[in-house]
Every structure is written in C-alpha cells, then in structure tokens.
Amino acid sequence: MTKQAKWANMRQLAGLLVLVAVSGLAQAEYKLNFQQPATKMAQNVYDLHVWMMYICGLIFVVVFGVMFYSVFNHRKSSGRAAATFHESTKVEILWTIVPTIILLLMAWPVTVTLLEMRDASNSDITIKVTGYQWKWSYDYLKGEGEGIKFMSVLSTPQEQIHNTAPKGEHYLLEVDNPVVVPVGKKVRVLTTASDVIHAWFVPALAIKQDAIPGFIRDAAFRPDREGTFRGQCAELCGKDHAFMPIVVEVVSQAKYTAWVAEQQKKMAALIDDPNKVWTLPELVKRGEAVYLANCVACHQVTGKGLAPVFPALDGSKIATGPKAGHLEIVTNGKPGTAMAAFGKQLSDAELAAVITYERNAWSNKAGDLVQPNEIKAARK
Amino acid sequence: MEATVQGHADTHGHGHHGHAPSGWMRWVTTTNHKDIGTLYLWFSFAMFMVGGVMALTIRAELFQPGLQILEPERFNQMTTLHGLIMVFGAIMPTFVGFANWMIPMQIGAKDMAFGRLNNWSFWLLPAAATLLVVSLFVPGGAAAAGWTLYAPLTVQQQGMGMDMTIFAVHILGMSSIMGSINIITTILNLRAPGMTLMKMPMFPWTWLITAYLIIAVMPVLAGAVTMILTDRHFGTSFFNAAGGGDPVLFQHVFWFFGHPEVYIIILPGFGVISQVIQAFSRKPLFGYASMVYATASIAILSFFVWAHHMYTTGMPVSGQLYFMYATMLIAIPTGVKVFNWVATMWRGALTFETPMLFALGFIVLFTLGGFSGLVLAMTPVDVQMQDTYYVVAHFHYVMVAGALFSAFAATYYWLPKWTGHMYDEKMGKVHFWLSLIFFNMTFFVQHFLGLAGMPRRIPDYALQFTDFNQISTIGAFGFGLSQLLFLYNIITCIRGGPKAPAKPWDGAEGLEWELPSPAPYHSWETQPTVK
Numbered sequence: 001m002t003k004q005a006k007w008a009n010m011r012q013l014a015g016l017l018v019l020v021a022v023s024g025l026a027q028a029e030y031k032l033n034f035q036q037p038a039t040k041m042a043q044n045v046y047d048l049h050v051w052m053m054y055i056c057g058l059i060f061v062v063v064f065g066v067m068f069y070s071v072f073n074h075r076k077s078s079g080r081a082a083a084t085f086h087e088s089t090k091v092e093i094l095w096t097i098v099p100t101i102i103l104l105l106m107a108w109p110v111t112v113t114l115l116e117m118r119d120a121s122n123s124d125i126t127i128k129v130t131g132y133q134w135k136w137s138y139d140y141l142k143g144e145g146e147g148i149k150f151m152s153v154l155s156t157p158q159e160q161i162h163n164t165a166p167k168g169e170h171y172l173l174e175v176d177n178p179v180v181v182p183v184g185k186k187v188r189v190l191t192t193a194s195d196v197i198h199a200w201f202v203p204a205l206a207i208k209q210d211a212i213p214g215f216i217r218d219a220a221f222r223p224d225r226e227g228t229f230r231g232q233c234a235e236l237c238g239k240d241h242a243f244m245p246i247v248v249e250v251v252s253q254a255k256y257t258a259w260v261a262e263q264q265k266k267m268a269a270l271i272d273d274p275n276k277v278w279t280l281p282e283l284v285k286r287g288e289a290v291y292l293a294n295c296v297a298c299h300q301v302t303g304k305g306l307a308p309v310f311p312a313l314d315g316s317k318i319a320t321g322p323k324a325g326h327l328e329i330v331t332n333g334k335p336g337t338a339m340a341a342f343g344k345q346l347s348d349a350e351l352a353a354v355i356t357y358e359r360n361a362w363s364n365k366a367g368d369l370v371q372p373n374e375i376k377a378a379r380k
Numbered sequence: 381m382e383a384t385v386q387g388h389a390d391t392h393g394h395g396h397h398g399h400a401p402s403g404w405m406r407w408v409t410t411t412n413h414k415d416i417g418t419l420y421l422w423f424s425f426a427m428f429m430v431g432g433v434m435a436l437t438i439r440a441e442l443f444q445p446g447l448q449i450l451e452p453e454r455f456n457q458m459t460t461l462h463g464l465i466m467v468f469g470a471i472m473p474t475f476v477g478f479a480n481w482m483i484p485m486q487i488g489a490k491d492m493a494f495g496r497l498n499n500w501s502f503w504l505l506p507a508a509a510t511l512l513v514v515s516l517f518v519p520g521g522a523a524a525a526g527w528t529l530y531a532p533l534t535v536q537q538q539g540m541g542m543d544m545t546i547f548a549v550h551i552l553g554m555s556s557i558m559g560s561i562n563i564i565t566t567i568l569n570l571r572a573p574g575m576t577l578m579k580m581p582m583f584p585w586t587w588l589i590t591a592y593l594i595i596a597v598m599p600v601l602a603g604a605v606t607m608i609l610t611d612r613h614f615g616t617s618f619f620n621a622a623g624g625g626d627p628v629l630f631q632h633v634f635w636f637f638g639h640p641e642v643y644i645i646i647l648p649g650f651g652v653i654s655q656v657i658q659a660f661s662r663k664p665l666f667g668y669a670s671m672v673y674a675t676a677s678i679a680i681l682s683f684f685v686w687a688h689h690m691y692t693t694g695m696p697v698s699g700q701l702y703f704m705y706a707t708m709l710i711a712i713p714t715g716v717k718v719f720n721w722v723a724t725m726w727r728g729a730l731t732f733e734t735p736m737l738f739a740l741g742f743i744v745l746f747t748l749g750g751f752s753g754l755v756l757a758m759t760p761v762d763v764q765m766q767d768t769y770y771v772v773a774h775f776h777y778v779m780v781a782g783a784l785f786s787a788f789a790a791t792y793y794w795l796p797k798w799t800g801h802m803y804d805e806k807m808g809k810v811h812f813w814l815s816l817i818f819f820n821m822t823f824f825v826q827h828f829l830g831l832a833g834m835p836r837r838i839p840d841y842a843l844q845f846t847d848f849n850q851i852s853t854i855g856a857f858g859f860g861l862s863q864l865l866f867l868y869n870i871i872t873c874i875r876g877g878p879k880a881p882a883k884p885w886d887g888a889e890g891l892e893w894e895l896p897s898p899a900p901y902h903s904w905e906t907q908p909t910v911k
Contacts, residue, residue, distance in 0.1 A: 032828050034764060045760050052758065056751040064744060067722045071740070076662065076729035082887075083727040086664035095719045096712060103708045106758070111701060113760045118697040161840060163446040171445060173842045191694075196533045197627055199692060199767060203833035208763050210693045212628060213532060214621020217694030230842075234692075234767040234835045236526045238533060239452045242838035306453070308519040309538045336612075338536060 035203045038229055038250065039221050042206035044113045052106060059102070117206070120220035123188035125181060131191070131198030131211035131233065132345070133338055134240035134297055138179050141190070145260040148267065151345070152177045153293055154243045161243075173230040178247035182256035186222040195340060196238060202231035202248055210235055223250040238338065240297050272349040272372065280356070280369050287357025290350045295358075298338060303362040310338070314362040323355075323370060327378055330355055343379065348372040408503070411495025412901065413480045414798075419502050420477030421791075425867070427469035427509060432860050434462040439822075439856040442849050447840055455839035456524035457541075461512060463527025464545070467645070468552040469509050471779065474787045475587075475648040476501075476559045482794060483563065483584050485892040485899060488572025488908045493565040501558035508551040515541040515548075526837060528638070529604075531619035531630040535611045542612070546605045553598040560591035572891070574910035578672070581890050582665065585672055586651030589679045593640045593647075596683075601637040604630060628693050635686035643682045646746075646778060647675060649786030650717060653739050655890070656789050657721050660736035661728030662887035667720040674713035674720075681710050691762045700759045707757040711750065718747055733885070734808030738789035741816050742782060749777030752827065767837075770830025776823045788815070788866070795873055796880035800898030803873040807865060814862035821855030 033050070037043040074080065125143035129136060140148040152175045159165035161172075168174070181187050191200050191211035201208040202221075209219040223229075231246040251259065278286075292301070299305050303314035313319045318326050330351060333341035342351065349372045359366035401409055410416060438458050441450045450458065480498065484491055492498050515522040520539020523529065534542055567588045571580070607618040607630070617623020619630050658665040665671065687695060687703045721743055730736070752774040756762050765771060788811075795803050825848040830836075834845045841849065883893040891910075895903050 031832065034831050035833055041760075042764075045764055048758065049755065049761050049764075052755050052761070056754065060747070060751070063718065063722060063747070067725060067740075067743070070722070070725040070728070071730065071732075074661075074725065074728055074730050076731045080729050082662040082729040084664065085666075085727075086724075087667050087669070091723070092667055092670050092716070096716060099712050099715045103711060106754075107705065107708060110704070110758045110760060114700060114704075115697065117760050117763070118700070161447055163448065167445060167843060169843070171843050172840060196536060197530060201767075201833075201835070203764060206760075206764055208692050208766060212693070214627070215694075231833065232835050232838075236456070236530070236533065236767075236837045238524070238536070239456070241456075242452065242835075242840050309453070336536070337538060 037206065038204040038223050038225055038227060039206060040224060041113075041117055041221065042204060044116070045206045048110060048113055051109070055102060055106060120188045120218045122186065123220055124185040126188045126190065127179065127181075128190045128192070128216075129200050129211060131193035131195075131200070131237065131244075132340065133195050133238050134233075134244040136175075136198075136200070136244060136246060137345070138177075143185075144182070144256070145263070148260065148263045150177045150263075151293070152179065152247070154245055156243075170230065172243065173232070173245045173247070175245055175247045178228070178249045180249045180251060180256060180259045181223065182253045183223055183226050183250050184253075186220055188218055188220045190216050190218050192216045194344070195338065197235050198233050198237045198244070199235035200231075200246060201234035202229050202246055204229040205231075205248065208234055223248075226250050226252060243297075270347075272347065274348070274372065274376070276372070278349075278352070278369070278371060280360070283353045283356040283369050284360055286349070287353035287355070288361070290346065290354040291357050291361075294342065294346070295354070303358075303364075313358050314364060319358045319364050320366055323359075323368060323374075324378075326355055326359065327351075327370065327375065331375070331378065348375040348379075351375045409499070411491075411499050413484050413492045413495075413498065414899065414901065416492075416498050416502050417477045417480030417482075418798075420473050420480060420505075423502070423505055423509075424470050424473040424477060427465055427473070428863075430509075430513065431462050431465040431470055432863070434458050434465070436856060436860050438462060439853040441839055442841070443853040444850070445841055445843055445846055450839060452839050453521060453524055456526070456837065457516060457522040459837055460523045460526055460529075460545075461516065464523075464549075465509070465512060466779070467527065467641070468549070468556075469505070469512070471645050471783050471787070472552075472556060473505060475590075475645075475783075476556075478583070478648065478652070478787070478790050478794075479559075479563055479587050481798065482892060483566060483587060484570070485797075485895060485903055486581050486584055486890055487567060487570065487575055488891050488904050488910065489566060489570035490902065490904050490907075492562050493570060494562050497558050498562055501555045501562065504551050504555040504558075508548040508555070511544045511548040511551070515544040518544070528634060529608065529630075530627075530634075531608055531611065532627050534608050535619060543609065546609050549605050550602055553602045556594050557598050560594040563587055563591045564595075572904070572907045572910050578669065579910060581651075582654035582668075582671060583648065583651035586647045586649075586654075586675055589675050590644050590647045593644050593679055593682070597637040597640045597644075600633060601641075604633040604637065607633075628690070631690050631693060632687065635689045636683075638689065639686045640679070640682045642775075642778070643679055645783045647679065649742070649783050650675060652786045652790040652793070653721065653742050654724075655888075656735045656739040656793050657724050657743075659793070659885045659888040660731055660733060660739070661725045662730075663724060663728040664889075665720070666723035666726075667716075670716055671720055674716045677713040678710060681706065681713070685710065688757055688762070691759050692766050704757055704759045708754070711754055711757075714750055718743060718750075729887075733792070733805060734803075734812055735789045735793035735885075737809060737812040738785045738792065741812065742785040742789065745777055745781030745785070745816075745819070749774060749782060752777065765830055767835055768830035769826045769834045769836055772836050773823050773826035773830060776826075780823070781819055785815070788812075791866075791870070793885070794892070795870065796884040797892055797895070797897050797899055799874050799877075800880055801873050801877035802880050802884060803869050803877065807869045811862060811865045811869065814865070815859060818855045818858035818862055822852050822859055823855075825851050825855075 034046050037046050126141045128139040128141050135151055135153045137151045140146055155174045155176045156172050160167045191209045193211040193213040198211040199208055200211055205221040207219050207221050209217050227250055229248045233241055233244045298310035299313050305312040318329055331343035333339045352370045352372045352375050356369045441455060518541050520541050522541040523545040525533040567584055610616040611618055617625040619625050619627045654665055685707045688707045691700055756765060792808055829845055829848050834841055880897040882896050
C-alpha cells in the first residue's frame, strides 16, 4: 500500500469515527473548527487537526472511562476496603510504550505536511509584505503585476468602532486596497516590517508568518478557489494591533490581468508632475487626505495626540517653528519612538502636502507652504 | 512511603516566642516558616484578586464588539499586567507559601534552613507588586507589550512604566531565587533521620526539582529584560537589526526561561495532587518511583523545547521538526503521571471531600490542557493557532485548572492543620462545582474562537466572534465571584469551626499529620525518626 493510500485509509477510519461520535457537532462545524480551507495546505492542516482530535478523544474516553469507573464503583461508602498494590513494572512499561507509538502515528503525517508547507520554491508571483504601525504595504516583486505597490489600511470608520454608527458586515476585517491574486497560482510572500514585529495571518490560506523589522521571511500559498479571505495581524504590535486587517481577493486569471492593467494605470496617474508649483489650498486639501490615512492613529483628528506617548501637533514647536525641522522629523522619523520615517512611505508631493497641512490646520497658522521640490532637495 | 514516627511530636509549642516582637512587627521581622508561609499565602491571594479584577476588566471590554470601557493602550496594559501579576505575583508565591508551611513539617525539620533569607525573599514581593501596580498611573501608563515583553515593542514604548516593570521583574526573580536556595538547602540537609530522598512525600520532591528549575532560568529572564533596559537607555542594539542585533534573539532568550517557567508553575501542583489522591483513595501512591523520575524528566526536557513558542518566526524547517519532536516527547512522562493517579484510585476506597474534588477536576482539565498542548506542538497546525485564542484557552487550562485548582486542593487539604478548625465542607463543595462550571464556560469556548481565527491581545473583534466572547465573559464573572466563597470559607475557618483532630483525613500519610492541629508555632524541635 502506498503512503497516500495508507493516509487515505486512516482518514476514512477517522471519518467513520466522527460520524459515530460527534455527528451533532458536525452541523455547526463552521463555528467549531477552522475556517473553510481555500488551499490544499489549509485542507491538510484541517484534516490533521481533525485526526488529532479523534486520537485525543479516544485517549480521553479510555483514561477517564477507567477513572470514572473507579469514582463510581470504588467508593468507601460501598463498604469496600482499599487494595494495597502500588506498583507494577509490566503495566508501567506498557503505558510508556503505547503513548510512544501513538505519538509516532501522529508525527508521521505532520512531518509530511510541514515539509510541503515550508516549500516556497517555484512560485508564480512574489509579493513583499511590509508591516507598519498599523497598516500593511504590498509590493509585487515578481510575476504578472510586477511593480504594483500600494498601502492597505483598515476601512472601517471610527464611528463604528466607537459605537456611534451600526457595525457593518465585515467590521474590522475590511481594507481600502485588498491584495489581489489569481486562482491556482503559487504566491510567495516575503514578510518584513519597518518598526516592530507584526504577523501576516490569513486563516483560510493556512498562512501565518511573522514580519520582523530588519529581516525577511517567506511563506507560500496556492489558492484553489476564488473568494475574499480575511485575516488580521497576529503579533501584538502596539496600540492599534486589532486594527490592521488583511484582505486577500482570489480572482480568475482574466480578472487578475484586468486588475493589473487598472493598477498600472492608476499608479501612472498618481505620479505627480515634479515641476508643478502647488498653491496653499491645493496642498492643504491633499495633505488632509494623507494625514487621515497615515497620522491620525497617533496624532488624532484633532491634532491633540495622546499624551504623553503621542505628542500633540496642534501648537507644537515643530509644527509652528522653522520648516526645516518639521520636514526632517516627518521624513526621517524619530529613532526609538513610534514616529516612523515617512520618507520611505510617501512621495515628495504627499510629504509636502501633509507637512503644509500640519502647519496650517487646527490653531497652527504658520501660513507658509512646502513645495515637493523642497522635499526632493532635502532628501539628498 | 512507609514512615512511622518514633520521636514524639512536641506539644509545648506555645509561649515559645520569648523575645519576638508582637503586633505587626511580628510579621515584619519574623523568621518562622509558618508566619512567612502565611504571609506568602495572603499576599498571593491579594494578587490573585488584583490580577482577577484586571481579567474581568479585559473580559468586560470583550463582552461586545466595539470599544466601550478601555482605550486600546489601556487594554494592552491590562493584558500585560494581568499576565505578569498572575504568574509572578499570584501563582508562584502561592506555592512558595505552601512550601514554607509544609516542607519543614513534612520532612521533620525544625524550620527552613535560612530564616532571615526567607523573610527577605518574602518582603521583596510587596515592593515588586507595588512597582507593577503603580506603573499603571505614571505618564505613559504600564508596560503594554504583553507579559512576554517582546522586543522591539518594549524598546519602543515611551514612559517609565516599562522601566518599572523591568525593575519589578528583577526583584521578583531575586525573591524566587532566594526562596529556591532555601528550599533546596532545607530538603537536602534538614530531613529527619531515616527519611531518605526516596521516602520523601511527593510535594517536597516536586518542589526540590522546581527549585532547581528556578535557579537555572530566572537569571536568564533577568538577562533578557536587562538587554531591553540597555537598548532603551544606553544605546545598545541587542534587538535592533540596524545596529547588528536581532528582534528574534529576545524571543529565544525569553522562552528559554519561559518554557521551564511553565513547569515551575505546575510541578508543585503535581506534588499536591499526588498526595491528595493518595489520601482520599486510602491507598499508597501508585508508581512512586516512576512519579519521581517522570517529574525529573519533564523538568529536564523543558530546557530543550523553548522554540515551539516561535514556530511562525521563520526558523529553518529542520529547527521546526526538532522542536516539534522534542515537545511531543514531554507527553510521555506527563502521561505516566496521569496514568499513575488513575491507578492510585483504582480499587481504592474513595471519598470526595473538597480537596479530592479539586484533584479530580485538576486531572481531567489538566489533561484537556495537555491535549491542546499536543495539538499546538504540531507545527503545521500551530501555524494556524499561534497567537490566537486557542493558545489563550490552552494555557488557562494549564494555569487555572492546573496550578490554581491544585492550590485550592492544597488549601482545603492542609487548612485544618494550619487553623485547628475544619472548614465548611458543603461550602467547599459548592466552591468546587461553581469554579468547575464557570471555568469551562470561560475558557472552553475560547478554543472555538481561536480555531475561527480570532487573534489574542485585541480589544475589539469582528462580529462573528461575538457569541463565544459573551459566553466567556459571563463565565469569567461567575468564576471571579465564586472565589469570594473561598475567601469567606477560609476566614470563618480561621476564626472558628469544629475542632480538627491531628489527622482529619483518615487516609492521609506523612509526618505533618503526627503534629497536633493547629500545628504548634515551633514544630519538630526534636526530629522524629523515620523507619
């Protein structure tokens, strides 16, 4: 019998057991087990877990069958005298060897699955995923769609989180720009982070990989059905750890090709004319949008920050002082704090806009503005 | 163990503290193992309440989706302090309290080996606990990086709360190490004539092994948090890749402490359960020698499995395989212990007083926690479960139904010896059944939350997780309130109640039952001889 056939037999046996044992639970399976798998690997993990549940269930029934037999039949109240035996080498050797054999039975299929899971070679598409406090960015590095790049931020409105608006169907599991991949293609994910450790976790794809600042790790998945799959950051990464979800849309090859074309057009449109001279209202308008997407989590809509960890911008010395100092901190961040170096995340125009906005919003009335070419010059 | 006592129990224990101060100075200056044991037990109960209120605050926030009572930063501070206070302030000192009270009485020693060290190791604890609790109120708040204190989040956090936490961890570690030195010295040097190591009861045995674990790993934790401290303030880059460091290094060092820590918490509980099961089955412990060897093998293996907490950090597949196999091995000695307990009950003459009920609850629920541990050991399955509520459910089965239930069993078992009174048996049984039901209500459903993909340490969650979170919150409040019954029972038992005989449990074995109840202030001034 081949290995696969043996494994299939074991599965059949396990399947038979579940029907007998937990047919009641099976109806509510979607709530009591892993999410519906969307990759072969997720299915393998699902089956492994079920198989282990049978083994554990069986051991539980045997061991506690014996214990509860004692509890009900070996009571002092039934007038019995206690036996005096206190060892048996034979029995003790037996119950060391039997668990060892059971563990070996568990270890074999798990090893096979693990080796397959960690194989990220021969991928069709490679995407670099970068974790930021508290959002993700995606860089399509190789394969169809190469060069596409975008940030992905929670799109659930603050009113829903603070209970002033009814919560939507995908509350906390929705983003502005989902990751899109074609069905049936092997996708390799490279994870890294810019500040602290995050973890990229999508249950239906059986993928969870820590994103570690300064290092790159990899993982892979091959989705076998179309659909939208949702996950969340799985490593505590500070204040808004609960608010940086992951959405992966698996689409047909044709739709994917169309998406790639659309994204490339969008990206081309986003490139600002480097020589354009912006007016103050233009910069403030653009800057407010950039601020809401990147800065509000810490500095708040009101610009008041969250003392003492996240300083206020409203009335701050930096935002009302000389332009150079303001530009420096936004572009290069402040080492050792949560203030990221946004020079790596934003374009010249976006940086110019957000700095101008901060200098002219709330009670700040600096009145001056920063042009994109000043950023360009400062970067050198 | 077949120990008969030849030396006679001293009954002249009263009026013995000639020059000792009275009033509250008695408690500050005491070097008596029973006084210090009492201090440890009340301190840990207070911490259990503080950590419990934090847990209930967390559960109240999670009662429904959306943010209601805690902003995310506060929520993270709550989970962090709840973990640190329960592990270092509640569970560990509880068992040191039992050790102080019982080890000298059980091995026929006059007191602990080092009285003043004993006093000092206790009085360090309130200082550390104060640092932790006060850190909630300093600018920036308490540490918010989880009890595991993962870098670089801990390096990044502003404010002195994190530094106070680091200092508190140093002090707690010092206290545990001193306590352990005392326990090891007492057990190795002060046993009654004739009590060889292999005649010792299981409780001192498990503590002997635990004390070695503490001495081995607490300095490792101190090293890890010191590296965070120097990264924060002195420009080092242990955990910063830009300076040649590695954030994952922290996790390796932390879990090299953290995994043995799990066994530091549970091994003395194993000792308690072994003695309780034996007493209420009226039958000698089955496989005493294999119990000792199993405990020692668990302790040794615990040093070789740390990275099973780190399967998703991206270690090589060969590393994942090694840590998976090594972890599975621990199931074997643990299984042996469970089988031995069941075999001890087999054909005994069982009764079900409160200590026995908690011991049975322990065996069943701890085994469930062992099963979920085995599932988590399997790397590909763990990848789905790591950092989800499945892990939260798993370790609460081991910590609460394991360590805490065994502490309840120990308290009810030895309370008559400490106070000279019997506790209210009926109330004890109600306490057990309420704890059992509400514990499972709180934590069993968390397995399903984890399987469905709910991450841990989040103050707000997606709508599909609502039902189970509500059940869990109701269970948690029920569990918390049930503990007031325990407190009431203890206080009434201290104040009065039916007089306890020297040996209130007819199946109990051991030297402590040769002493009168309550045990005299100074016991075994003449050492007994054990045949």
